[in-house]
Amino acid sequence: xxxxYLTIVLAPLIGSFFAGFxxxxxxxxxxxxxxxxxxxxxTVLSFYAFNYHVLEGNDAFNQNIYTWLAFGDLSISVxxxxxxxxxxxxxxxxxxxxxxxxxxxxYMHDDDGYTKFFSYISLFTFAMFMLVMSNNFMQLFFGxxxxxxxxxLLIGFWHHKESAVEANxxxxxxxxxxxxxxLLGIALVLMYFNTLDxxxxxxxxxxIAGITIVDDWSxxxxxxxxxxxGAMGKSAQVPLHVWLPGxxxxxxxxxxxxxAATMVTAGIFMVSRMSPLFELSETALMFVMIIGAITALxxxxxxxxxxxxxxxxxxxxxxQLGYMTVALGVSAYSVxxxxxxxxxxxxxxxxxxxxxxxxxMHHEQDIRKMGGLKSKMPITYWTSLIGTLALIGFPGxxxxxxxxxxxxxxxxxxxxxxxxxxxxxxxxxxxxxxYSFRMFFMVFHGQSRVDKHTESHLHESPWSIxxxxxxxxxxxxxxxxxxxxxxxxxxxxxxxxIIDPSHASMEILKSNFISAxxxxxxxIVTWPFWMMFLGVITAWVFSLYRTEWADWIKNKFKGLNYxxxxxxxxxxxxEIFFVNGFKRLGEFFWKVTDAxxxxxxxxxxxxxxxxxxxxxxxxxQTGFVYHYAFFMILSLLFILTWVLYSGENPLLGLPF
Amino acid sequence: xxxxxxxxxxxxxxxxxxxxxIFINRKNIITLLMCVELILAAVNTNFIAFSHFLGNEAxxxxxxxxxxxxxxxxxxxxxxxxxxFRNRGSIDIDITSSLKG
Numbered sequence: 001x002x003x004x005y006l007t008i009v010l011a012p013l014i015g016s017f018f019a020g021f022x023x024x025x026x027x028x029x030x031x032x033x034x035x036x037x038x039x040x041x042x043t044v045l046s047f048y049a050f051n052y053h054v055l056e057g058n059d060a061f062n063q064n065i066y067t068w069l070a071f072g073d074l075s076i077s078v079x080x081x082x083x084x085x086x087x088x089x090x091x092x093x094x095x096x097x098x099x100x101x102x103x104x105x106x107y108m109h110d111d112d113g114y115t116k117f118f119s120y121i122s123l124f125t126f127a128m129f130m131l132v133m134s135n136n137f138m139q140l141f142f143g144x145x146x147x148x149x150x151x152x153l154l155i156g157f158w159h160h161k162e163s164a165v166e167a168n169x170x171x172x173x174x175x176x177x178x179x180x181x182x183l184l185g186i187a188l189v190l191m192y193f194n195t196l197d198x199x200x201x202x203x204x205x206x207x208i209a210g211i212t213i214v215d216d217w218s219x220x221x222x223x224x225x226x227x228x229x230g231a232m233g234k235s236a237q238v239p240l241h242v243w244l245p246g247x248x249x250x251x252x253x254x255x256x257x258x259x260a261a262t263m264v265t266a267g268i269f270m271v272s273r274m275s276p277l278f279e280l281s282e283t284a285l286m287f288v289m290i291i292g293a294i295t296a297l298x299x300x301x302x303x304x305x306x307x308x309x310x311x312x313x314x315x316x317x318x319x320q321l322g323y324m325t326v327a328l329g330v331s332a333y334s335v336x337x338x339x340x341x342x343x344x345x346x347x348x349x350x351x352x353x354x355x356x357x358x359x360x361m362h363h364e365q366d367i368r369k370m371g372g373l374k375s376k377m378p379i380t381y382w383t384s385l386i387g388t389l390a391l392i393g394f395p396g397x398x399x400x401x402x403x404x405x406x407x408x409x410x411x412x413x414x415x416x417x418x419x420x421x422x423x424x425x426x427x428x429x430x431x432x433x434x435y436s437f438r439m440f441f442m443v444f445h446g447q448s449r450v451d452k453h454t455e456s457h458l459h460e461s462p463w464s465i466x467x468x469x470x471x472x473x474x475x476x477x478x479x480x481x482x483x484x485x486x487x488x489x490x491x492x493x494x495x496x497x498i499i500d501p502s503h504a505s506m507e508i509l510k511s512n513f514i515s516a517x518x519x520x521x522x523x524i525v526t527w528p529f530w531m532m533f534l535g536v537i538t539a540w541v542f543s544l545y546r547t548e549w550a551d552w553i554k555n556k557f558k559g560l561n562y563x564x565x566x567x568x569x570x571x572x573x574x575e576i577f578f579v580n581g582f583k584r585l586g587e588f589f590w591k592v593t594d595a596x597x598x599x600x601x602x603x604x605x606x607x608x609x610x611x612x613x614x615x616x617x618x619x620x621q622t623g624f625v626y627h628y629a630f631f632m633i634l635s636l637l638f639i640l641t642w643v644l645y646s647g648e649n650p651l652l653g654l655p656f
Numbered sequence: 657x658x659x660x661x662x663x664x665x666x667x668x669x670x671x672x673x674x675x676x677x678i679f680i681n682r683k684n685i686i687t688l689l690m691c692v693e694l695i696l697a698a699v700n701t702n703f704i705a706f707s708h709f710l711g712n713e714a715x716x717x718x719x720x721x722x723x724x725x726x727x728x729x730x731x732x733x734x735x736x737x738x739x740x741f742r743n744r745g746s747i748d749i750d751i752t753s754s755l756k757g
Contacts, residue, residue: 623753625688629678 001052001061005080008045008090009129011038012097016122023115031115035122036101042125043098046090053087054492060084062135062199074194081135081198085496088337088487089132089269092344093262095475097125099468100257103352106464107253107359113157120157121257124150128262132269137186137196140270144182144234147263148175154258155250167246174243178233185226192219202276202498209280224277224284228291231267235321238295242570244318248310252355255310260317260351261344268324268340272333272497279331279500286415289329293421296322296428298568303435305564308365309354312439316391317347319428323406326425330418331503332409334493339402341487342480346390346399349472353384356461356469357443362454367439372448376458381444383469388440390476392433392532395520398480403429404519405488405509407528412508429528433535441543481516489513663705671698685740685747689733696726 015038019031026034052058060083068076082090101121108114127150131143156168186196192208193201211219231237236244247259258264271278271288278284296319303315320343327336358365360377374381390397393404407429410422448455460466486492489510499506513519523529542550554561566572620631674694681687700719707715741747 621756623756625749625752626679626681629675633675 001082002063002065002080004045004049005061005082005133006065008042008049008094009080009126009133011041011045012122012125012129014038016119016126019115019122020119023119026115028114031118032101032105035118036098038122039094039098039101039125042129043094046087046094049082050087050091053082054084060495064135068138074190074196076138076196077136078139079135079197080133082133083496084492084494085269085272085337086132088341088493090129092341093125093128093132096261096344096348096472097121097128097257099348099352099471100253103256103355103465103468104253106462107355108251111251117154117157117251117253120150120154121254124154124254124258124263128266131266135198137189137198137201140273141182141186144230144266144270145179147258147266148172148179148234151175151247151254151258151263154254155247157250157254161249164249167243167249170246171243174240175233178230178240181226181228182230182233185223185230188213188219188223188226198273205276205280218281218283220277221281221283224274224281225287227274227277228267228271228284228288231270231325232291233267234270235264235267235325236295236318237267237291237321237325238298239570241295241299241318242567242574245311245314245567248308248314252310252351252358255314256348256351256355259314260347264317264321265324265340265344268321268328268336271325271328272337275331275333276498278328279498279503282415285329285331285503286417287329289326289410289413289415289421290417292322292325292327292329293424294322295319296326297424297431300428300431300435302564302567304431304438305561306435307368309357309367309370309439309443310351310365312367312435313347313350313354316350316432316436319432320347320391323403323425323428326421327406327409329421330409330413330415330505331499332406332505332509333497333499334488334506335402335405335409335509337493338480338484338487339399339406341483342390342398342402342476345472345479346387346397346476349383349387349469349476350391352465352469352472353380353387356380356465359461359465360458361450362457364454367442369449369451370443371446371450372444373450373458374444377444377460379460379466379469383466383473384440384444386473386477388436390480392436392535393429393528394532395523395529396477396481398476398478400523401480401484401516401519404523404526404528405484408509408512409505412505414502414504426527426531430531430535430538433532434539437536437539438543441539446544484516484519485513660705660709663701667698667701667705670694670701674698682749685737685749685752688749689730689737693726693730696722 012035015035018026018034023031053060060081062079062081062083064077064079066078068078070076101118104117104121108117111117124147127143127146129143131140131147134140134143152168152172155171156164158164189201190196192211193204195201208219213219213222229240233240244259244264248255250259278288299315299322300319303312303319306312306315320339324336324339324343327333327339356377357370357373357380360373360380361370364370386397390399393400407422407425410418410425413421450458483492488506542553563569671694674691674697677691677694678688681691700722703715703719703722707713707719737747740752744751
């Protein structure tokens, strides 16, 4: 099995090397064949691993492969821990990655950076595998940073666009803030456990119960919150979410792969992996839940006022990540992973469909300039309909099961403020339905607002784009129905996730669950269903039936509109407080510390001091030989006199 | 019999003549060189006198070295002097103060 896992990880890496270093020699066709082959191998083997671990129920694989570094009695290894949780992630990551690789052939075909792009996405796949298969914190951190690096490279892929360069810098910097927390969390783990291996840490949890650090902060809470700050950066939770909408500057395939389906869910995966740790701290769980609820509700609201097709989907991603985080907070880790999985499929689908529309529209992204595309692009239309229905949680589709379970889990949670969070996630359903269908109607239905020139070229995208759409539409529609029961209730993830008995949400969910079919029929009497229904109706009214009403509301509630369009002012706050603050701080260090103290005082100061003493002695040096001779003789006289009349006299023994 | 102190007095006189020549000479570099030779001669006298009266030949060998060095020094000094005269048109001491700090 060790060889198999190594192959899963290394196949995309080798593909990436070929594409990156030999891409220009090999040509486009060979490049995409090699990288796709690499990912295909990983995908097939991932499905095999999934079958081996999850379906056949074999034991988890946990083995160190290679000693990365060793100092003192600490050694850090590269190792793989493949259990059911990892196997699920492997399947999701490799499948979506494969689809995106294929899609890229069509999407990037007229781009100069074709081979470079393939190299990057394969490298990303490698890094993501390293992250999910890691068996220790250090390798997790390696994967964490590596996916961040590739994300940075890909957001700024079109580096001639200034906005893309700004966006990738922003993504990189915001992620560093999260990483600081993450690294501190890892440092605390290392300090108190003296190991970074997951299993060893989880086995020694009793040792740290009750330890407090700084003022009465429980150590577990501190570790959990610090680790979660890392997750907040990567999984774009408020207030570290600001980079994700900007990441839409990158090409659409990576928005689908990195900024919707896989990388941004790394935080969710990490918290699930750390479930034994998080279960020990009620405070940390509450923190997680509240941050998630804020993200789910308020980021969804922003989706309503966006007009860029990719940004709407980006805000929807933020909101859905918020849902997953809420699920983590209420100890429903398996539900979070379940939603992660369904979301990966339908959100990748939505992004790729958006990309298909963008290609057809000649890189026009404003939904106000679209409309009536239904008849022109039937495959894109039907697949995005499936994706949108899955996103809003229409009964029967994948998102319905996962989202419904999250909402139910919150309802049964005993944590403080869980009732408020319940209201937030219910309201979130309405908002999700509203913005999703608003976009859907504006793009595909109603009057065409496309300009004449573009309209004459409008046609369905080529096979390399439609095949991934169809391949992703199938799981988006059905995967929830088929996997809800084994994944949540009959133990696919049980061995990987530990839940404290006092957090009873999952237990109650389990006892209430009858069958996937029953959930559909029951949904008609639940709040989420009607909120969703209301959302779709509202979207229809505002974007198709009475478009002038939307403008009327916009004018009536100028203040609210302003708040939403300025994105709650997070960007401005960051600009004023952090950017300008650091600029000031930098200026202080530059002008006062560097230019003032180091340059003026230390460097020039010591030279000036030497110069000053020099100027004191300089008058003696007249340049006249007789002056020098005079001084020499005077000095000689002085020294001789001193030698003669001071104690030991070497001349005294002479015979004269 | 000439005693050691006679030699020493003589060399002191020669030394002082050389020294004073350096101090009060404001005119000519050749004079300066001659004064340096006088000083060296005084030292040589001392060496030979001590060598003789102490019965140690090392002093006389020293004198040979000093004579050689002095000869070389004069040769170089005169060469510099010639060049200086060619470049500046004068060997006046008062104008040779370009090393003034």
